[in-house]
Amino acid sequence: MKKLSLGKLKIVYTEKKDGNMRISSNRENLLKNFNLDKLSIPNQKHTAYIFNINEYRNQEADGLYTDKKREALGVLTADCMPIVLSDGTILTVIHAGWKGLFEGILEEAVSKLKNKEKAVAFIGPSARICCYQVKEDFLQHLKKYNIHVDKRHLRKNEEGYTFSLQEVAKDKLKEKGVNHIVDISLCTICKEDFFSYRKGNFEERILTFAWLED
């Protein structure tokens, strides 16, 4: 488990050795280290829906947001991107694979912020261009969703391409006026420290969560 401080924004992400964070008792044990009352996680389904935690009743969603201090929000991932976004007033935490990303979950998250100039975005451990293999037919999604790609996003190899979800996320953030981006640059597929769906961890998940201090 690693903790980062970006001013009043606190971010924690877990590693394989912390256990499968899909199991609630593992999350509860972890939370004891941080003196937080609770941790909320959405009912993740690769959607572009995000909810205010006050109004959230476990609908399908891939992100939560809050304006309350010390309200911890998290997502479970194994190759998809955990993204934390905050302007110091609003905190949003989302889960984004290609589908949610292309369908606009990040734009949805940015729209909840009050002050984009002050915003910081964090991109956590996830599958990256070194390893994230896509086939030729993936290109049709890029076309359908009008996703700009160049050599930062797509690299040709024998089996098709490797793709960078993170570069698409950065483009989208910058387009919406969020320029302060902290990318942890850790790949869940080639780094042994994380669970990876692509490598056969179908049930196991790492957890990324965040909160704002007073």
Ligand SMILES: [Zn+2]
């Ligand atoms: Zn890799």
